[in-house]
Amino acid sequence: MNRIDRVTGSALGPYQSAVIRIGFSATWLLFLLREFPNRHELYGPDGPWSWDMAQQLIAGNGAFTALMWSDGRVWFEIVYAAAVVTSALLMLGCRTRTMSVLFMIGVLSLQNRSIFMGDGGDNVIHLMSIYLGFTRCGQVWSLDARRAARAREDDIGPTDVVGPLLWWLAGLGLSVITFMGVVSGGWLVVFWGLWAVQGLWWAVNRRDPYSELRQLLDVIANLAHNAALLVIMAEACLIYATAGWYKIQGSRWQDGTAVYYPLHLDYFSPWPALGDLLASHGLMVMLVSYGTVAVQVAFPFTLFNRRVKNVLLIAMMCEHAAIAVLLGLPFFSLAMIAADAVFLPTAFLRRLGGWVARTRGGVFSRTVGVSTVPGPRAAESPDQAHVGFTP
Numbered sequence: 001m002n003r004i005d006r007v008t009g010s011a012l013g014p015y016q017s018a019v020i021r022i023g024f025s026a027t028w029l030l031f032l033l034r035e036f037p038n039r040h041e042l043y044g045p046d047g048p049w050s051w052d053m054a055q056q057l058i059a060g061n062g063a064f065t066a067l068m069w070s071d072g073r074v075w076f077e078i079v080y081a082a083a084v085v086t087s088a089l090l091m092l093g094c095r096t097r098t099m100s101v102l103f104m105i106g107v108l109s110l111q112n113r114s115i116f117m118g119d120g121g122d123n124v125i126h127l128m129s130i131y132l133g134f135t136r137c138g139q140v141w142s143l144d145a146r147r148a149a150r151a152r153e154d155d156i157g158p159t160d161v162v163g164p165l166l167w168w169l170a171g172l173g174l175s176v177i178t179f180m181g182v183v184s185g186g187w188l189v190v191f192w193g194l195w196a197v198q199g200l201w202w203a204v205n206r207r208d209p210y211s212e213l214r215q216l217l218d219v220i221a222n223l224a225h226n227a228a229l230l231v232i233m234a235e236a237c238l239i240y241a242t243a244g245w246y247k248i249q250g251s252r253w254q255d256g257t258a259v260y261y262p263l264h265l266d267y268f269s270p271w272p273a274l275g276d277l278l279a280s281h282g283l284m285v286m287l288v289s290y291g292t293v294a295v296q297v298a299f300p301f302t303l304f305n306r307r308v309k310n311v312l313l314i315a316m317m318c319e320h321a322a323i324a325v326l327l328g329l330p331f332f333s334l335a336m337i338a339a340d341a342v343f344l345p346t347a348f349l350r351r352l353g354g355w356v357a358r359t360r361g362g363v364f365s366r367t368v369g370v371s372t373v374p375g376p377r378a379a380e381s382p383d384q385a386h387v388g389f390t391p
Helices: 002-009 014-034 036-042 051-061 073-092 096-113 120-132 143-153 162-180 186-207 212-248 272-279 282-304 306-326 330-343 346-371
Strands: none
Touching: 002 212, 014 036, 014 073, 014 096, 014 120, 014 212, 014 330, 014 346, 036 073, 073 096, 096 120, 096 162, 096 186, 120 212, 120 330, 162 186, 186 212, 212 282, 212 330, 272 282, 272 306, 282 306, 306 330
16 A cells, blocks of 8 residues: 555656656757757758658658648748757756657657658657656756745745746647647647646646645646656666667677677777777677676666666666767767666765755855955844854
């Protein structure tokens, strides 16, 4: 019964879901900014995958992309800019419920427009953007959490204005695309369902935040969050398990020479000298090859042992960091590290958050101390003479 109450009564893994939110939105944002000069060739009208070909493919597989609503350059620029803005806002945790859905729309719109332009990291972002839409990923380390904390401290009731405005604008946009017929079927049901549930939650919370209906809606939201978090964990385990078992079947992985070959490909050699240095040591190549397979195959089975899991988790993150440097795949590595973060211990994440907060406070205090001159000190009253300073 205690386990059932825990699953239904709270959104588990608040720090892990926050790291996933920050990691994937930051990865997608950095990718969009880096590829901004090449955006027309990747996803726009100048790409090798023409708009007509994409339209035929979308008609066959039923995928969602807002870029199929128009083939104009102006519409493409609007969608691309919206993807950049929503990624940044989701990373900061500003209106996470709305931005998580808009982030999913941005990812699906661009990636489904040109499906042959991505790699494994893009596939991970594609899936995680859908899962994030069902999580309560703004509980900590977000502007939403800060605003909620200030409201509790000031004992302010539900007086939000921006949230209802966004809800009405979203409803207006859904009405337009429904009337135009550019979206139909399951995707239309999903979008209208999310919109209706959010409106119901806001109305119930405004009328009576302590009613049984509000508690029921919270239970449903917690179940959806916990289920999505479980799916994210299973997805990460499935990625490593399938990658490891497929590697076992390869002859190059069996003889321990698989890592040697990508180090000599020009496409995967941003630092040729560094790749040649590693490839020149046969023992190191063999250890890395066998170690990669062993870690990927064993990781799903180590979830039952916390200490072993944490060791392999560090090993996999170091492996992805090495891939980013040696093979020139930074966004693939960032996406996989963000997926791995779902398994990080809560105690470590809390310490990490405290360290970041102290570092940020120290930097801001030094900046303020250097750039401003303190004014004259006010006269103290007898009651204030022994009151300590409160930041």
